[in-house]
Amino acid sequence: MIPRLKGTDDILPPQSERWRRLLRAFDDLAERYGYDLALMPAIESTELFSRGVGETTEVVEKQMYTFEDRGGRSVTLRPEFTAGIVRSYIESGGQGIVKLAAAGPQFRYEQPQKGRRRQFFQVDLEYLGESAPGADVEVIEFSYRLLEMVGVSGIGLRLNSIGDSADRVAYRNLLQEYLRQRQSDLSEDARRRIDSNPLRVLDSKADTEVVRDAPVPLDHLGPEAAQHFSRARSALDGLGIPYEIDPRLVRGLDYYNRTVFEFYSSSFEAAQSSLGGGGRYDPLAELIGSRHPVPAVGVAMGCDRIVHAMPGVAEHRLDLYVAVADHDLTPQATEWVSRLRQRGFKIDWDASASRSVKAQFKAANRCGAAAVAIVGSEWSRGLVSLKVLETGEERQVSVEEVEEWMKQR
């Protein structure tokens, strides 16, 4: 036996039923909100991520699946969607407003635990070319409605603004000065980040005492960033979307500015409880080679975690299971099953045309059929036996009545 790789999952029934519901809900909402489908490469140039995501980020420093391909190029399995989608926007002309929805696996080489796999699945939305706070609000609202729609309970939203790059130069100095003063109280990791990535110290769990009194970006926003944030907030208030301001929320990727946010569920018990997050990333396009700025905002939701927080729904998977009692009638049954499926009914049957009625009933029960129709001696009179599995009630009816029954159920 060759087992699956560490940190990868086979997603099979019954769990996969929730995935189907989630992906359908995402697809449906994306269409309603005007986002077009994007199917992106799972593999890109390593440089795209090192420049876009940031050299000093955890992801780039030690979590990427990077290797040399047969042509000697350094390539990387995507650890996230955004950099690749922005690359495609620039590569295809880089103009105007483009709204895209994407879904697929991402790869990060980490020690697996609950809610954290080496291959994990994300649904993703990117709103490119729009600088107004309304775009931030739209992707946040979309995410909230998606979680609501699939039945996640205890939805929480943390919101913050980390300001513009220009505001952050002054703020960064202030923070570094503060951290250096408290250096002796900091963890080793935090000390290392004072120079390379001081913002990340703000969400360090090991340094909560020092961080509590540290200056936060929210108090040092420039006037434009401050106005952007207050407009976004009042729009969210108007939509009735609850949130809490978390002044120490920063994101692990370097390209963010202004609005950042994170969704979680209070019912998902795990150390990795964030269901998704995102924010505005106006600086990214130029980091990866655009000759003009591209304002943009996006969100990525972790499907594996959302599915953990979704309720299971017991419902009949199939409208009908067709059991063949007289195997000479297999050709007629084949045609009837096909006709019903073409009309949109969910039908299954024993395609082997060899098993006993008893075995076919067992199969029907196992796959969650609402009823069984027996094709046997009564077929010559235009009838089948219809047995409703839940009640055990059985009667002989015409094939037209079977369809009526399924429609009214």
Added chain:
RNA sequence: GUGGCCGUAGCUCAGUCUGGUUAGAGCGCCGGGUUGUGAUCCCGGAAGUCGGGGGUUCAAAUCCCCUCGGUCACCCCA
């Protein structure tokens, strides 16, 4: 990369401390009780290199050493 816990049937686990009949149970699967009736009930069956290797012993799932895997947590993120 570091630490805790766990590896026995397809799944969930008992048995390990205190070595000793043929390694068990529940669920699931297959068959029969009903050659046209599931779920429920009764009867039967298949299925296990006890994670792997080495050692101690008359004897190892059980004790010792090494190793591999899983899981949760730290770190970090979706």
